Amino acid sequence: MFDIKELIRNDIAFIDDRCRLAETARLLCISDQLILPVVNECLEPVGIVTEKDVLSWLCTGRDRDAKAADFMQTKFTTLDYGAGLIDVVYMFTVEKHREIPVVSDGVLAGFIKRGSLIKYLIDKKASAGGQPKEKTKCGL
Amino acid sequence: MTQARSLVKMDALCLKPEMPIERAIELMQQNDVTSAPVLSDNYTVAGILTESDIIRMFIDPENSGKEGTTVKDFMTKDVITEQIDSDISKVSQCLLDHHFGQVPIVYNDKFVGIISRKDLLKFMMGPDG
Numbered sequence: 001m002f003d004i005k006e007l008i009r010n011d012i013a014f015i016d017d018r019c020r021l022a023e024t025a026r027l028l029c030i031s032d033q034l035i036l037p038v039v040n041e042c043l044e045p046v047g048i049v050t051e052k053d054v055l056s057w058l059c060t061g062r063d064r065d066a067k068a069a070d071f072m073q074t075k076f077t078t079l080d081y082g083a084g085l086i087d088v089v090y091m092f093t094v095e096k097h098r099e100i101p102v103v104s105d106g107v108l109a110g111f112i113k114r115g116s117l118i119k120y121l122i123d124k125k126a127s128a129g130g131q132p133k134e135k136t137k138c139g140l
Numbered sequence: 141m142t143q144a145r146s147l148v149k150m151d152a153l154c155l156k157p158e159m160p161i162e163r164a165i166e167l168m169q170q171n172d173v174t175s176a177p178v179l180s181d182n183y184t185v186a187g188i189l190t191e192s193d194i195i196r197m198f199i200d201p202e203n204s205g206k207e208g209t210t211v212k213d214f215m216t217k218d219v220i221t222e223q224i225d226s227d228i229s230k231v232s233q234c235l236l237d238h239h240f241g242q243v244p245i246v247y248n249d250k251f252v253g254i255i256s257r258k259d260l261l262k263f264m265m266g267p268d269g
Contacts, residue, residue, distance in 0.1 A: 022265060025261055025264075025265045026265070028258070028261060029258060029261055029262050029265070032172065034174075034241065034257075051241075051257040051258060051261055052235075052236060052257065054261060055232060055235065055236060055257055055260055055261055055264070056236050058261075058264045058265075059229070059232050059233070059236065059264075089195065089199055092191075092192070092195055093192060093195050093196060093199065096192060096239065098174065098191070098241070114174065114191040114192070114195065115169065115172075115174065115191060117195060118165065118169070118191055118194050118195060118198070119169065121195070121198040122165065125198070
């Protein structure tokens with residue numbers, strides 16, 4: 001039985017819409033996140049900022065003192081805490097998201113990375129009779 | 141003018157087309173990367189394996205439980221690359237125009253390394269942000 005909690009990551013960075021461009025970029029650089037959820041005072045997501053949003057803002061030479069409200073995306077996708085596996089797979093394949101915020105009663109509960117879904121699918125395949133994984137150290 | 145060569149990361153994880161897909165996934169997870177270039181024997185970029193490709197593999201019923209599948213069966217083959225002497229603004233535009241997290245950098249068609257959006261972001265913000 002799929003439980004979305006197995007995929008959710010709670011220790012994530014998020015910002016509010018007054019966060020300056022430099023701090024937003026810094027958080028994106030020091031974290032392993034590709035997106036930063038933007039939340040209001042009730043911790044409800046009101047937008048997201050992606051690496052692409054910040055890069056695009058910088059490349060077009062716009063105001064470096066801008067706040068997240070200026071460059072965040074207000075049309076964004078979230079997953080509900082009760083979402084099923086099909087919903088999650090759809091979001092990561094058809095809609096091609098890489099990271100999706102998860103909300104519980106409208107409040108940010110964490111997010112899911114595409115890599116977490118892959119790990120989940122591998123583990124499920126292994127527990128369904130696949131071969132045990134062998135630890136490897138090098139690439140080519 | 142800053143060229144791609146000043147930002148290119150040369151120790152990126154690379155895969156081979158004949159590598160078993162399970163091993164490729166394991167390496168991507170160990171190295172915490174969302175995609176990896178796939179190099180042919182002469183170091184040209186044969187493709188790129190992304191997390192989307194991997195998820196597609198899992199949900200395709202034809203591949204369920206299939207043995208002996210390799211990276212080349214699932215990789216994205218049409219790869220856009222940038223030259224080592226390309227201006228950083230051109231590399232940035234490439235990453236913005238397409239939905240790529242990183243772009244392979246080549247010299248005389250041979251793979252040199254990658255530049256990611258994060259690398260560009262760090263460069264553009266500078267040491268003082």
